Amino acid sequence: MEISTIFGYIAATSTTVSFIPQVIKTKNTKSISLLMYSVYLVGIIMWLVYGIMLNEAPIIIANIITLMLSGTIFILKIVHG
Amino acid sequence: MEISTIFGYIAATSTTVSFIPQVIKTKNTKSISLLMYSVYLVGIIMWLVYGIMLNEAPIIIANIITLMLSGTIFILKIVHG
Numbered sequence: 001m002e003i004s005t006i007f008g009y010i011a012a013t014s015t016t017v018s019f020i021p022q023v024i025k026t027k028n029t030k031s032i033s034l035l036m037y038s039v040y041l042v043g044i045i046m047w048l049v050y051g052i053m054l055n056e057a058p059i060i061i062a063n064i065i066t067l068m069l070s071g072t073i074f075i076l077k078i079v080h081g
Numbered sequence: 082m083e084i085s086t087i088f089g090y091i092a093a094t095s096t097t098v099s100f101i102p103q104v105i106k107t108k109n110t111k112s113i114s115l116l117m118y119s120v121y122l123v124g125i126i127m128w129l130v131y132g133i134m135l136n137e138a139p140i141i142i143a144n145i146i147t148l149m150l151s152g153t154i155f156i157l158k159i160v161h162g
Contacts, residue, residue, distance in 0.1 A: 003134065004131055004134035004135055007127055007130050007131040007134060008127075008128075008131040010123075010124075010127045011124050011125075011127030011128040011130075011131050012124075013124070014120050014121065014123050014124025014127060015121060015124035015125065015128065016124075017120060018117045018118070018120040018121035018124060019121075021114060021117050022117075033102060036099045036102050036103075037099070039095050039098060039099040040095065040096060040099035040100075042091075042095050043091075043092050043093075043094070043095025043096035043097075043099060044092075044096065046088050046089075046091045046092030046095060047089075047092040047096065049088050049092075050085055050088040050089040050092050050139065053084065053085035053088060054085055054135070054137070056135070058131065
């Protein structure tokens with residue numbers, strides 16, 4: 001494994017793990033802007049496409065997990081408003 | 082410019098732009114966990130190192146801007162508690 005990949009995995013783990021409490025806390029989705037969250041989700045999908053194009057596992061894995069977590073918040077927002 | 086780089090720039094712009102209203106709204110930093118925010122900041126720095134190692138401009142630029150934005154929130158948290 002290359003050193004850059006190790007740094008990538010540390011990065012992916014840190015930003016993903018720190019995102020989880022935010023997901024748990026976000027029971028009230030009223031404070032979230034639907035427009036800004038849509039832009040964010042498009043961004044995550046673009047990072048995923050970019051990671052696949054570069055064939056870089058840390059980018060791909062981090063963005064699949066973030067997409068699942070933020071996708072859940074997005075659905076809660078759509079359902080509960 | 083490679084197609085992957087264009088996707089990277091769209092990704093970087095989307096996730097960074099959607100982060101800005103969150104920074105503006107975060108006047109009350111009491112709701113932020115210092116531990117989780119520290120983990121997040123370490124993650125951003127690791128993504129930056131990873132981007133530099135891969136020599137990928139979208140990763141480098143996105144994480145420098147995110148580091149400045151989230152670094153500002155972190156300092157506000159330290160100062161105001």
